[in-house]
Amino acid sequence: MQRREFVKAMLAASVSARTMMGQNAPALVTPATPPPIPPKAAPLPAPGPVPWMRGLLDAKPLPMTPLVPDAVAHTQTRFFTRQQFATLRQLCEVLMPPLKGAPGAIDAGTPEFLDFLISVSPADTQKVYVDGLDRLDAEARQKFDLPFAGVDLQQADALIRPWLRTWMTDHPPTDPHERFINLAHSDIRTATINSKPWSDALPENDDRRMEQGLYWYPVNPDLQRRDSRKGLEGSRHNVG
Amino acid sequence: MLDEVDVLIIGSGHSGGMAAKVLTEKGISCVMLNAGPVADIRKDTELRQAFTLPYRGFRQPGQLPHVFQANEFNANTWVDEKEVPYTYAPASPYNWVRVRLFGGRSLFWSRQSFRLSDYEFKAKSRDGFGDDWPISLADLAPYYSRVEEIFRVEGEAAGLPQFPDGNFVPLEGPWGGAMERFRKVGEQRGVPVCRQRTSLGVNGLASSINLLLPDAFETGKLEAIPNVVVRELRVNPATGLVREAHFVDRISRREMSIKARVVVLAAGTLESTRLLLNSKIANSSGVMGHYLIDQIYGAGIVCSVPEARDGKSTRELMEGAAIVPRFRNIQTKEKDFLRGYALNVSSSTHPMDPKNFAAYGRELEEKLESYSGSGFHVGIMGEVLAHYDHCVSIDKHAVDAWGIPALHIDTRYTDNEFNMARDAVDTSTELAHMAGFELLAKNYDPNPPGYSIHELGTCRMGDDPKTSVLNKWCQSHDIKNLFVVDGSSFVSSGWQNPTMTILALAMRSSEYLAEQMRQRNM
Numbered sequence: 001m002q003r004r005e006f007v008k009a010m011l012a013a014s015v016s017a018r019t020m021m022g023q024n025a026p027a028l029v030t031p032a033t034p035p036p037i038p039p040k041a042a043p044l045p046a047p048g049p050v051p052w053m054r055g056l057l058d059a060k061p062l063p064m065t066p067l068v069p070d071a072v073a074h075t076q077t078r079f080f081t082r083q084q085f086a087t088l089r090q091l092c093e094v095l096m097p098p099l100k101g102a103p104g105a106i107d108a109g110t111p112e113f114l115d116f117l118i119s120v121s122p123a124d125t126q127k128v129y130v131d132g133l134d135r136l137d138a139e140a141r142q143k144f145d146l147p148f149a150g151v152d153l154q155q156a157d158a159l160i161r162p163w164l165r166t167w168m169t170d171h172p173p174t175d176p177h178e179r180f181i182n183l184a185h186s187d188i189r190t191a192t193i194n195s196k197p198w199s200d201a202l203p204e205n206d207d208r209r210m211e212q213g214l215y216w217y218p219v220n221p222d223l224q225r226r227d228s229r230k231g232l233e234g235s236r237h238n239v240g
Numbered sequence: 241m242l243d244e245v246d247v248l249i250i251g252s253g254h255s256g257g258m259a260a261k262v263l264t265e266k267g268i269s270c271v272m273l274n275a276g277p278v279a280d281i282r283k284d285t286e287l288r289q290a291f292t293l294p295y296r297g298f299r300q301p302g303q304l305p306h307v308f309q310a311n312e313f314n315a316n317t318w319v320d321e322k323e324v325p326y327t328y329a330p331a332s333p334y335n336w337v338r339v340r341l342f343g344g345r346s347l348f349w350s351r352q353s354f355r356l357s358d359y360e361f362k363a364k365s366r367d368g369f370g371d372d373w374p375i376s377l378a379d380l381a382p383y384y385s386r387v388e389e390i391f392r393v394e395g396e397a398a399g400l401p402q403f404p405d406g407n408f409v410p411l412e413g414p415w416g417g418a419m420e421r422f423r424k425v426g427e428q429r430g431v432p433v434c435r436q437r438t439s440l441g442v443n444g445l446a447s448s449i450n451l452l453l454p455d456a457f458e459t460g461k462l463e464a465i466p467n468v469v470v471r472e473l474r475v476n477p478a479t480g481l482v483r484e485a486h487f488v489d490r491i492s493r494r495e496m497s498i499k500a501r502v503v504v505l506a507a508g509t510l511e512s513t514r515l516l517l518n519s520k521i522a523n524s525s526g527v528m529g530h531y532l533i534d535q536i537y538g539a540g541i542v543c544s545v546p547e548a549r550d551g552k553s554t555r556e557l558m559e560g561a562a563i564v565p566r567f568r569n570i571q572t573k574e575k576d577f578l579r580g581y582a583l584n585v586s587s588s589t590h591p592m593d594p595k596n597f598a599a600y601g602r603e604l605e606e607k608l609e610s611y612s613g614s615g616f617h618v619g620i621m622g623e624v625l626a627h628y629d630h631c632v633s634i635d636k637h638a639v640d641a642w643g644i645p646a647l648h649i650d651t652r653y654t655d656n657e658f659n660m661a662r663d664a665v666d667t668s669t670e671l672a673h674m675a676g677f678e679l680l681a682k683n684y685d686p687n688p689p690g691y692s693i694h695e696l697g698t699c700r701m702g703d704d705p706k707t708s709v710l711n712k713w714c715q716s717h718d719i720k721n722l723f724v725v726d727g728s729s730f731v732s733s734g735w736q737n738p739t740m741t742i743l744a745l746a747m748r749s750s751e752y753l754a755e756q757m758r759q760r761n762m
Contacts, residue, residue: 068292095600113296121301164598166681170308170538182595187298189594194290194297207591207612213297213313215288219341220277220467222323222490222641 070196075112079119079126084133086149088114088184091136094156095185096192101201102208105188108195114187132180136160245271246757248485248500250470250515253344254739255726255746256506257448257456258387262750263504264461268757271498272464273487275507276340279317279347288313306335308691317341317348324640326647334649335690336510342466343449344508345693351439351446352563352584353393354736355384355404355744359566360623363732367569367578370626373731374703374712377404383744391446391743395437403434403565411435416560418545418587418616418675425674426564430571431667433585436561439739467491469642473503473519475719482521482722488642502721502753502762506746509727510632513698514647516724517634522699522716528709529633531626531697532651533733536581538687539661540619541668542596543677544611545587553589553613561586566623566735568663576659581622582735583668589613596680616677620664621692623735625656632698651689661686694738699728714749721762725749 077085092105092114105111118129136159140148144155151159163181165173172186173179192198193210202209247263249256252274263270290297293312304310307318319338328334339345359366361373361380381404388407395408414420415435423433439446456462467490474497476483484499505512513529516522523529548558566580574580592615597607635648665684672679702708705717714729716722725746727738756762 066292070291097601099602099605117295117298117301122305125301160600161598164600166542166598167595168538168540168542168681168683169593169595170687171683171685185600186595190298191296196289196291199289199291210290212287212289214285215293215313216316217284217286218316219279219284220491224491224493224641 068196070109070113075109075116077112077115079115080130080133083137083147083149084130085111085115086147087133087137088129090149090151090156091133091160091184092188092192094153094160095188101206103192103195103197103201105192108192108197110188110191110195113191113195117187117191128176128180128183132177132184135177135180244499244501245269246500247271247502247504247753248273248498249504249506250485251344251506251508251512251726252342252448252453252464253506253508253726254346254448254452255742256344256504257346257452258743258746259504259506259723259725259750260456260462261452262747263754264456264459266751266754266758267459267461268754269461270456270463271500272462273468273470273485273498274340274342274344274464274466275469275490275511276342276466277490278342278466306333306688306690307337308335308687309337309693314348324646325638326649327635327638328649332650332652333688334651335688336647336649336695337690337693338508338511342464343447343453346446346448349446349693349739350737351441352737353388353391353395353406353437353439353740354563354565355406356380356734356736356741357402357404359402359570360732360734360736363579369578371700371702371707371731374701374708379712380741380744380748383748384740387740387743387747390451391439391441391740393437393740394440396435398432398434398565400432400434400565402567402570403432406437408437409440415562416555416587417557418548418677419560419562419585421675422562422585422616422671425671428674429667429671431564431567431671433562433564436563468496469640469644470507470515471495471518471642471644473515473521473722475519475521480719482719488644490642493642502723502757504750504753505722505724506726509695509698510647510649512724512726512728513632514634516699517632517647518645522709522718522722524718525706525709527700527707529698530628530631531700531731532630532632532649532695533624533626533697533730534689534694535624535692535733535735536620536622536653536657536661536686537692538620539622539665539684540583540617541665541672541682542593542680543616543618543672544592544596544614544680545616545677546614548589548614549610549612555589558587558589558613558615568660574663576663577656578625579623579656579660579732580735581620581660581664583664584619584621585617587616590615592680616672618668618672620661620686621735621737622657622660622664622686623733624653624689626697626700626732627654649690653686653689657686694727694733696727696730696733696738699724700731701729702731713752714745715752723749723753 089111092111096105098104137148139159140146140151144151163178165182172183246269249259249270249272260270295312297312299310304318310318319340326336358377361376364370364372385407392409396411397405426433468487469490470485470487472486473482474484482503484497486497488495562585564583566582568574568580591612599607630651633648634645638646662684665682699709701710710729714723714725727742
């Protein structure tokens with residue numbers, strides 16, 4: 001140890017020893033100057049007449065079940081052309097009519113919901129729908145001299161059935177029109193079965209009623225989250 | 241504040257959890273880092289009807305395009321590939337399916353619990369392709385037994401060398417009549433149809449968070465930091481040992497570092513390799529990132545059991561699950577492919593998928609009603625061969641939300657896998673017909689690589705430091721105090737769900753590490 005550090009250490013030990021003795025025999029030493037009283041924490045600027053959050057912890061939850069908009073409101077369509085939407089509406093009516101007490105796709109607002117869903121879907125999905133609806137309508141006009149929206153059930157069957165396929169999850173048919181007919185059929189069913197009208201119409205013990213699912217909220221989400229793919233447009237690779 | 245921790249464990253899934261359990265129970269202090277938050281199922285989830293969700297239960301369009309397992313209910317559990325991107329050549333897409341919640345992918349898995357056999361460990365010795373592992377079943381068998389005890393693997397001895405028996409909780413009850421019929425026709429064709437082997441876990445959960453980490457925390461020797469993304473491992477140039485981990489707080493972006501005597505990497509196969517590649521360490525062999533493997537899924541058939549239709553489905557007839565362990569290239573030699581595949585077989589009393597019928601409207605509803613409870617499904621789990629040029633590397637043009645360079649994945653299936661898938665579907669179809677089942681749908685095309693969530697390899701183990709990254713203890717050849725205990729050490733994939741093997745390897749490696757530390761060799 002350097003001499004200077006040694007002296008400092010001895011002084012520190014000496015002070016420490018005196019302090020200890022002082023604690024044991026307070027009458028023999030002059031009372032130390034009392035430590036300064038810490039100032040009271042500065043009050044936060046008042047946000048108003050009372051703290052904003054007062055009383056919230058004791059508030060009872062509202063006796064309400066949130067209403068889903070579909071119960072009282074209509075979806076405004078904006079993606080498909082008038083003709084495409086009419087074709088989609090007819091396709092919904094044919095593929096999933098009301099049966100055995102369950103609402104059909106029209107009752108479930110499925111065409112309007114799919115207009116929304118496809119409007120926010122990737123371009124390749126949009127193309128499948130747009131091309132598929134256009135082709136369906138063109139074939140109806142060619143074969144029956146009617147728009148698809150105007151054909152009867154038998155005529156619709158002649159246009160749809162040749163394209164129906166069985167397929168396994170994640171592997172829809174690859175031919176573009178087969179793909180459209182079978183994906184649209186699947187989407188129409190899902191959108192209808194997952195709708196509020198479907199749930200409302202079927203009794204609780206009906207096998208066709210959808211069960212509740214375990215929904216995961218975002219867990220401790222990243223508030224600075226950003227799309228790290230920005231700026232990668234035109235990159236030599238696809239970005240997952 | 242600690243200047244240095246004894247062991248730093250990166251990752252909290254099955255492998256990180258096992259390392260933590262083994263090491264802390266031997267009195268070694270560990271700190272665990274995890275890239276994501278801790279989920280509280282009571283706070284973070286709710287039972288909801290699909291119509292109350294923004295997209296009626298559809299996957300949010302454009303979100304998680306490579307996670308086929310995602311839906312609107314579980315979408316928030318997967319890593320968002322916009323936040324943590326990866327790149328690939330347009331013709332070779334890859335499904336990298338990740339979970340960063342505490343517990344990792346051990347929170348969500350199929351529970352199929354198999355041992356590898358020497359048909360996998362010593363595959364090259366049998367068919368000349370690839371490389372043998374530096375260990376055999378005999379090396380790993382004692383660890384498998386202990387893992388099976390912890391995970392409570394339910395099963396039945398089959399007595400097949402390619403399907404090693406284990407330390408099983410006995411199965412209860414017989415399987416369904418339809419499965420028994422499938423078993424009998426399989427026997428006629430030399431196709432073994434066996435009872436499934438499944439981790440029961442505790443209270444239905446078989447995860448790091450309930451079977452491994454609680455024991456580690458109980459010792460008082462484990463502390464964990466969630467929400468930190470490790471950016472780089474740094475080596476002390478004087479010693480050649482890994483010295484510290486540099487990480488970033490996921491939420492605040494605060495950059496921090498932690499020193500450790502030993503680092504155990506358990507971030508999941510590709511995240512571990514990405515971290516090592518970004519750190520530019522432990523790769524004197526040049527093999528790191530190469531030999532990416534997984535298993536092919538997606539090809540299979542759907543059938544109906546006629547006797548179970550029209551309201552006649554019963555549990556006795558239809559409930560059951562079976563596994564057909566690999567049967568190709570065991571006694572015979574296939575001309576179209578090396579190695580082999582297993583078949584996952586299941587039957588159930590549940591309603592059937594409308595996609596199985598080329599019908600609509602009333603006709604479809606009548607079919608669904610008639611066929612309900614008669615479904616019989618067969619799907620492939622096939623070995624993917626390890627090729628040097630199936631690899632990952634760092635893409636200098638892409639970074640994640642924390643500025644960490646992303647992974648570029650370059651892999652694809654080859655004729656060996658496609659031929660295997662075709663054989664699996666044709667064989668399944670033949671057996672189904674022999675059993676009197678009606679074939680409703682079939683698919684020959686495997687899902688994209690990665691779909692199985694069984695990505696393996698890229699830091700393969702071996703005896704030769706020139707051709708492998710890790711030694712047989714999952715210890716870096718280059719850096720003595722660095723261990724990689726997840727699936728990246730695999731030399732071949734086999735057809736088996738790799739979870740039991742990852743756990744057994746992590747247990748074996750951690751015990752070796754603990755002994756080295758006890759002997760002060762670390």
